[in-house]
Amino acid sequence: MPLYRSARRGPDPQTLALLAGAGAAAGIAALALSQSRHNRVGFRPGDDAPGRTARSGLQEARPQTGRTITINRPRAELFAFWRDFANLAHFMEAVEHVTVAGDVSRWTIAAPLGRKVTLETRIIEEVPDRLIAWRSTDASEIRAEGAVTFRDAPAGRGTEVEAVVSYVPPYGELGRLVAKVFRQEPAIQGRHELRRFKMLMEAGEIATSRNRKS
Amino acid sequence: MRALTWHGKHDVRVETHPDPEIVNPRDAIIEVTSTAICGSDLHLYDGVIPGLLAGDILGHEFMGRVVETGPKSTLKKGQRVVVPFTISCGHCFFCERQQYSACDNSNPAEKQDLSEPLYGHAMSGLFGYSHLTGGYPGGQAEYVRVPFSDIGPIVIPDGLDDDQVLFLSDILPTGWMAAENAGIEEGDTVAVWGCGPVGLFAIQSALLMGAGKVIAIDEYPTRLALARKLGAEVIDFKRTRVLEALMEMSGGLGPDAVIDAVGMEAHGMMPDTIMDNMKQRVGIGADSAHALREAIMAVRKGGRVSIPGVYGGFLDKFPLGALMEKGLTVRTGQTHVQRYTEDLLRRIGEGEIDTTFLISHRLPLEDAARGYENFRFNQNEWTKVVLKPGTEVAQ
Numbered sequence: 001m002p003l004y005r006s007a008r009r010g011p012d013p014q015t016l017a018l019l020a021g022a023g024a025a026a027g028i029a030a031l032a033l034s035q036s037r038h039n040r041v042g043f044r045p046g047d048d049a050p051g052r053t054a055r056s057g058l059q060e061a062r063p064q065t066g067r068t069i070t071i072n073r074p075r076a077e078l079f080a081f082w083r084d085f086a087n088l089a090h091f092m093e094a095v096e097h098v099t100v101a102g103d104v105s106r107w108t109i110a111a112p113l114g115r116k117v118t119l120e121t122r123i124i125e126e127v128p129d130r131l132i133a134w135r136s137t138d139a140s141e142i143r144a145e146g147a148v149t150f151r152d153a154p155a156g157r158g159t160e161v162e163a164v165v166s167y168v169p170p171y172g173e174l175g176r177l178v179a180k181v182f183r184q185e186p187a188i189q190g191r192h193e194l195r196r197f198k199m200l201m202e203a204g205e206i207a208t209s210r211n212r213k214s
Numbered sequence: 215m216r217a218l219t220w221h222g223k224h225d226v227r228v229e230t231h232p233d234p235e236i237v238n239p240r241d242a243i244i245e246v247t248s249t250a251i252c253g254s255d256l257h258l259y260d261g262v263i264p265g266l267l268a269g270d271i272l273g274h275e276f277m278g279r280v281v282e283t284g285p286k287s288t289l290k291k292g293q294r295v296v297v298p299f300t301i302s303c304g305h306c307f308f309c310e311r312q313q314y315s316a317c318d319n320s321n322p323a324e325k326q327d328l329s330e331p332l333y334g335h336a337m338s339g340l341f342g343y344s345h346l347t348g349g350y351p352g353g354q355a356e357y358v359r360v361p362f363s364d365i366g367p368i369v370i371p372d373g374l375d376d377d378q379v380l381f382l383s384d385i386l387p388t389g390w391m392a393a394e395n396a397g398i399e400e401g402d403t404v405a406v407w408g409c410g411p412v413g414l415f416a417i418q419s420a421l422l423m424g425a426g427k428v429i430a431i432d433e434y435p436t437r438l439a440l441a442r443k444l445g446a447e448v449i450d451f452k453r454t455r456v457l458e459a460l461m462e463m464s465g466g467l468g469p470d471a472v473i474d475a476v477g478m479e480a481h482g483m484m485p486d487t488i489m490d491n492m493k494q495r496v497g498i499g500a501d502s503a504h505a506l507r508e509a510i511m512a513v514r515k516g517g518r519v520s521i522p523g524v525y526g527g528f529l530d531k532f533p534l535g536a537l538m539e540k541g542l543t544v545r546t547g548q549t550h551v552q553r554y555t556e557d558l559l560r561r562i563g564e565g566e567i568d569t570t571f572l573i574s575h576r577l578p579l580e581d582a583a584r585g586y587e588n589f590r591f592n593q594n595e596w597t598k599v600v601l602k603p604g605t606e607v608a609q
Contacts, residue, residue, distance in 0.1 A: 070307065072305060072306055072307055072310065157307060158307075188327075191323075191327075192323040192324055192327075193323075195323035195326060196323045198306075198318065198319065199303070199319045199323070202303060202305045202306050202318075202319055203240075203303035203304075203305055203306070203319045203362065204239070204240070204286065204305075205238040205239055205240060205286075206238070206322075206323070207238075207301075207303075207319055207320050207321065207322050207323075207339060207348070207361065208237060208238065208322050208361075209322055209325070209339070209348045209349045209350040209351070210237055211231075211232070211234040211235070211237070211351050211359050212232060212234065212235045212237070213235055213237055
């Protein structure tokens with residue numbers, strides 16, 4: 001079919017614009033497809049990003065969650081505050097209390113639906129001013145392990161604090177979902193706790209928009 | 215106490231709420247003597263910013279007397295203070311660099327989850343401006359709890375009355391920072407879109423910073439007259455082709471710097487997928503990004519673009535080509551109020567800056583709803599509304 005019908009009446013501009021638009025879209029799609037084929041590689045070596053930031057499917061089998069935050073205070077000060085576990089209840093809202101006996105700590109934690117869970121942990125590695133790693137004991141109701149590391153931030157910005165937790169949720173995947181709905185999943189809680197820790201260390205108090213004490 | 219609360223689109227009411235208390239050590243309680251309705255409050259009034267709950271107390275431009283202090287506040291009872299709308303801890307990475315409106319610590323931990331997915335980073339806390347910015351009860355009330363009161367509030371010396379200093383809380387430093395972001399050099403031509411309070415203060419600031427010519431663009435005769443009085447040339451966009459006029463008024467070069475003091479109401483803080491619906495529903499969407507697009511087209515090659523206007527979400531048909539090809543510099547951001555208050559207070563005290571010309575209406579707090587309605591729908595006459603808690607409604 002010829003593109004013109006008569007000398008007087010060509011295709012109307014709207015149709016032309018539509019055709020051009022459709023053509024361009026098809027062209028872009030084809031280009032993207034050929035580029036993605038072109039870029040495909042058979043072997044993908046590891047990169048420098050933390051494993052927990054891997055795209056789904058490339059994640060390691062055990063669910064791991066973690067977060068890094070920069071706190072504008074010296075490393076030794078932050079380590080010392082964290083190492084005194086009784087302090088943690090100041091900024092970990094779910095933690096009701098902590099009792100410490102040597103290397104073993106018992107944590108009473110508020111769980112969804114008003115339940116309380118006891119976590120008993122043992123320190124498995126400690127490097128002063130740098131690292132505290134722990135693992136749940138057999139007596140614990142939750143199986144979990146975690147580590148918090150303290151690194152000097154560049155250019156005098158204070159300390160990079162990284163907290164990583166891997167855990168087996170109570171009641172499996174369903175338990176994890178329930179916890180998430182109640183915003184008590186470790187990933188969410190950990191994020192909030194790190195922010196509160198930062199507030200307490202930098203600002204001396206934890207921000208709240210509440211207008212009254214109770 | 216009595217307070218202006220939000221209940222939905224175009225529905226604000228003065229209601230009774232419990233008085234605030236000292237909650238954290240650095241808090242202070244302020245008894246509000248003057249509090250203004252801000253142009254950005256109209257985004258809340260129009261219901262285009264999510265994250266507000268019915269009953270939230272609005273207001274982020276306020277001042278008053280200190281009536282109670284926490285153990286770590288540096289304020290004293292009885293002092294008169296103006297409170298910045300930005301809540302800033304004073305000690306984080308950003309506060310140390312005087313980027314107070316980017317404070318890491320003022321938005322409560324769990325509320326940071328609301329803005330982090332939207333912007334990639336959590337917003338700081340602001341008074342009376344939705345739960346995205348912390349859900350802090352605002353200043354259109356008899357009393358306000360002011361967190362980090364040792365960092366924000368600026369003490370006002372005797373001899374300066376409320377109307378002279380109230381706008382230190384937001385719009386004066388916002389206009390000032392808008393001009394600063396325009397990188398003005400001696401003799402520059404600067405074009406300003408929008409002659410609302412921020413636009414007018416940006417005009418005033420640009421002239422103080424050495425601009426040779428400021429061209430103000432609006433449609434309302436009263437607002438254009440205020441701009442002219444400050445020393446600007448004016449363009450009424452309802453009668454003039456703006457781009458062509460700006461070229462002619464700048465010798466064919468284009469303005470050296472442009473300031474978008476309009477913002478984009480219709481775009482609220484919405485995911486882009488529902489943006490178009492939003493635009494249609496609000497009915498001003500198609501034009502609402504017009505000012506920014508026009509500013510980018512108008513500015514000369516290598517020029518500067520300053521955006522004090524509020525944007526919340528995503529923008530389509532953005533002239534990125536013009537931005538890149540002309541080699542423009544863009545600077546924007548919520549105002550780092552605390553960075554400017556001391557200097558601006560001095561300039562007010564020395565008579566260099568007057569802000570009282572802006573105020574068209576003073577109302578009792580009880581009359582706040584009427585203030586919102588008129589500030590929104592009678593923009594020509596109602597250029598700025600100041601609420602005075604503690605004064606009686608005229609019979």
